[in-house]
Amino acid sequence: MKIAFLYDAVYPYEKGGAQKRIWELARRLADDHDVHLYGMHYWDGPAVIEREGVTLHGVCEPRELYVDGRRSIPQAIAFALRVLPPLLREDFDVVDCQEFPYFPCFSGKLHELVRGSTLVITWYEVWDDYWYEYLGRKGLFGKAVERATLRLADTIVPISEYIAADLRELGRTAGLEVVENGVDFERLQEIPAADADWDVIYVGRLSEHKNVDLLLEAIATATTQLDRDLSCGIIGDGPEREQLEADAADLGVEDQVEFLGFVEADADVIGNIKATSVFVLPSIREGFPNTILEANACGVPSIVVDHAENGSTAVVEDGVTGFITEVSSEAIADRIVDCLTDDDLLADLSAGAKAFGRDHDWNVIVDELEEVYSSVVQRER
Structure with a gap:
């Protein structure tokens, strides 16, 4: 053809x-x-x-x-x-x-x-x-x-x-x-983890509907619940970046959140995903996000939000490859804490995510x- x-x-x-x-x-x-x-x-x-x-x-x-x-x-x-x-x-x-x-x-x-x-x-x-x-x-x-x-x-x-x-x-x-x-499953397995140690990572455009402000609030809430500072990497750029950096400062998490901006090399993006425990995409409007599939292939569970216009819920099996939560910073924070405090849960989610990635x-x-x-x-x- x-x-x-x-x-x-x-x-x-x-x-x-x-x-x-x-x-x-x-x-x-x-x-x-x-x-x-x-x-x-x-x-x-x-x-x-x-x-x-x-x-x-x-x-x-x-x-x-x-x-x-x-x-x-x-x-x-x-x-x-x-x-x-x-x-x-x-x-x-x-x-x-x-x-x-x-x-x-x-x-x-x-x-x-x-x-x-x-x-x-x-x-x-x-x-x-x-x-x-x-x-x-x-x-x-x-x-x-x-x-x-x-x-x-x-x-x-x-x-x-x-x-x-x-x-x-x-x-x-x-x-x-x-x-x-x-995803290119086998190629992703060959990429080494970055020299970083994120608890949480986000990858995507910094636009209003992506709700990255909810992630920042969730980091602040989870920090209080865990009584320790969480590390969060945010990869991507867009019209909301300046406001989000100001939000991080207002919430007192500017030292915990690193805005990495647009990352040119795919291998560097994947390396950072591999260096995290949880991938969070709080967007309310998605089709079938490649970023979640890539996280799956890396064995990283994802947290997404339940919204009528959010196709991310078709890429995450709740409790198997990650979690689907309410559209609120509190709900996201609760799931982040669950993943970071239960090693057996995190291991099961990781295995489920990798199997989903292999099938795709x-x-x-x-x-x-x-x-x-x-x-x-x-x-x-």
């Missing part, structure tokens, strides 16, 4: 769950298929290059993905327009568009109509009414675009059963083929996606 992935942000120049998923799948599919990736032109040299068997197409100069903490709409529209000419010059069996930021999916649909490809949309999150919280009255536009995108492709690949259930609530019941995220090795996941592609192409033919 000849396969094209469409996504503006390209790994490793931009690091996030979608970027990493695309790259890990693309380079494995390239062993047996002709795989192309259309994104912004991050690299030096010609616009079209080959890397690990994948043909990369840089369709435009990189533009900032986020403006004032929100995904840039002009950037997404510009990429959707710029990708059309080079995309339409090629024939593909499958064009796999990533659902967000929506507009490039319409470019993929045009390729299906003009060149006869099969459009597949990989779906990471359902926003629906959250658009009003995100944009106020302008959220009506975002919601309308999301609904329109949902109708573009005959086949949609939700990254978890949780996302599939959300899509069914919006009325999309046919053509859903769940293919979850994965990318080599397993890519076989599932390849089967989806083959079936939809055969059906179209």
Whole structure:
């Protein structure tokens, strides 16, 4: 098969769950298929290059993905327009568009109509009414675009059963083929732990919905309960960093919490995860977080919060690979204390987490996606 992935942000120049998923799948599919990736032109040299068997197409100069903490709409529209000419010059069996930021999916649909490809949309999150919280009255536009995108492709690949259930609530019941995220399990086993000794670690963007302020409050509460200082590493950057650093000072935990900022090398991120006892992701909005899968593969249990819009709850089995708590700093603190004071519990959670990570090795996941592609192409033919 000849396969094209469409996504503006390209790994490793931009690091996030979608970027990493695309790259890990693309380079494995390239062993047996002709795989192309259309994104912004991050690299030096010609616009079209080959890397690990994948043909990369840089369709435009990189533009900032986020403006004032929100995904840039002009950037997404510009990429959707710029990708059309080079995309339409090629024939593909499958064009796999990533659902967000929506507009490039319409470019993929045009390729299906003009060149006869099969459009597949990989779906990471359902926003629906959250658009009003995100944009106020302008959220009506975002919601309308999301609904329109949902109708573009005959086949949609939700990254978890949780996302599939959300899509069914919006009325999309046919053509859903769940293919979850994965990890390079064996490679992660080879990475040594960092020269650190964290009790707790967080990895992710420092945005409002991530609720890192709850983690800071939980560190302060757990410190009181344990009568000792906890060490917490926070990896990531974003619009909330300055406020969070101020929050840490106000809570009196600035000496216990280290803001490591954006960490360039994946091995360094994994090394720090391996150097901790517990991974905490207090976000209320997630799809199927790769960071939790990576923590699982490292044998590190995770604590996440129970929220209607939080797909993290599909990646953590409560009491087996970690804990799902209320959305409160007190509940998070209680679970942190449980993990840090019960060695047998921590060992059991660690074993459960590692088994979950092993079951989600990318080599397993890519076989599932390849089967989806083959079936939809055969059906179209």
